[in-house]
Amino acid sequence: MVDSKRVVKVALLGCGTVGGGVIRLLKENAAELATRIGAPVVVKRVLVRDAKKQRVPECEPGWITTDPEVVFGDSEIDLFVEVMGGENPAKSYVERALSLKKGVVSANKFMLARHGKALLAQAARAGVDLAFEASVGGGIPVIRTLREGLTSERILSIHGILNGTCNYILTRMRVEGLPFAEVLKDAQRLGYAEAEPSLDVDGHDATQKLVVLSMLAFGAQVDDKKVHVEGIRDIDELDFQFAERFGFTIKHLAIGVERGAKLELRAHAAMVPRSSVLANINGVLNGVFIRGAALGPCLLMGPGAGAMPTAVSVVADIVDVARASLEGTPGLSTRAIQPKPRELLDMTEVESRYYLRFDVNDEPGVLAVIAKALAEQSVSVEQLVQQGRGGTGATVPVVIITHQCREGSVLKAFEEVRKYKFMSVPPRLIRIEDV
Ligand code: NAP
Ligand code: HSE
Secondary structure (H helix, E strand, C coil), X not given: CCCCCCCEEEEEECCCHHHHHHHHHHHHCHHHHHHHHCCCEEEEEEECCCCCCCCCCCCCHHHEECCHHHHHCCCCCCEEEECCCCCCCHHHHHHHHHHCCCEEEECCHHHHHHHHXXXXXXXXXXXXXXXXXXXXXXXXXXXXHHHHHCCCCCEEEEEEECCHHHHHHHHHHHHHCCCHHHHHHHHHHCCCCCCXXXXXXXXXXXXXXXXXXXXXXCCEECCHHHCEECCCCCCCHHHHHHHHHHCEEEEEEEEEEEECCEXXXXXXXXXXXXXXXXCCCCCCEEEEEEEECCCEEEEXXXXXXXXXXXXXXXXXXXXXXXXXXXXXXXXXXXXXXXXXXXXXXXXXXXXXXXXXXXXXXXXXXXXXXHHHHHHHCCCCEEEEEECCCCCCXXXXXXXXEEXXXXXXHHHHHHHHHCCXXXXXXXXXXXXXXXX
């Protein structure tokens, strides 16, 4: 039953792409949300940097302030929604909201990856909730799935397309042959990219999301700066052509695998077979492929970025946090998340198949050097292609697909090959993930 005398009053910290979507969704679905919460939910304050900036039409000018004291000094606020992003002041605002014993909803994976454990502990001490569904996978309910649906399960691995911007760029580069910089501009215009887009294209956003998922999937507290990360800037037309030729497609993946006492975490571009469940998740869609010990495989997919899909996750958290508070059970879901430090597997110990590309001068003996260097490290070759014929000063790509081997062995072979003068750029390596 809806108690119209009780109203849930919300303050938004930030009103950009996501905040605007949240305000719209709260208005569009007001009646249904009131029924689901048991009381109407209204926005009362909106904190921004620039009071003059144009907002979504549903945002009332009277809500807007640039003064955090106006927001935190308003004792009527029941719940804070942090959608400003970045580490600070977002973290200090969330700490302040928790210290006021108010529930918090956040979409901020950067803050959660760096300070999730401490903020969760603060929320637990305060007896309130800190909910963060929108921090990973945009509109996909992956946090809820891990926290609730799979709470009975031991997760063995996660392979995720977790960055919508990267997936959008890689898809359009492959399908339309467009240059990286042009597609990135479109991703920014569409509201997919972070305020600082290098977080997306250099792989840090996906890494931070992987760290957040690891808290739930593996109960792990991990320093995101220690996770191996690569972006997509180096992927070029030739890599797409070879991927096609060998039956792969290129995706940016965030990967977490239980390895006994250690945890394997990494985020980088990868070749996946065209038959893979992740191969056809294109554009801004994200996909999370989870393997559980008892469940087996489970795939979630949906829009990973954008105003309205992300607002769906934020508002779902508002409903949960408000309902728990109204029913007198705040903080229950949050207290269940208790990540512990875990040691990470060194990248040299990672095992994979590899796509190796050597851009070499076309001269006799080059293939023999490369083959010998790989053989000496017991790296077995599955396929080898040399494409084209180098003219004066031109290089030709020698591409090798390896069998499963240790990354450390490939890197040692690279060191050996680099001693020769036939190659002026470092060899490149793209891991092949048979998901
Ligand atoms: P955005 O469009 O850049 O909006 C950020 C908002 O925060 C703006 O309204 C900005 O104010 C405000 N803000 C920033 N710093 C502030 C400060 N120091 N004091 C007061 N206000 C401040 O960002 P967004 O795309 O909505 O992303 C917000 C969060 O959601 C980030 O953590 C992001 O990673 C996450 N997220 C985004 C998406 C997506 O698709 N965009 C999806 C999932 C999660 P002004 O408007 O006045 O500049
Ligand atoms: N910039 C992020 C992305 C937003 O492209 O995936 C969603 O978290």
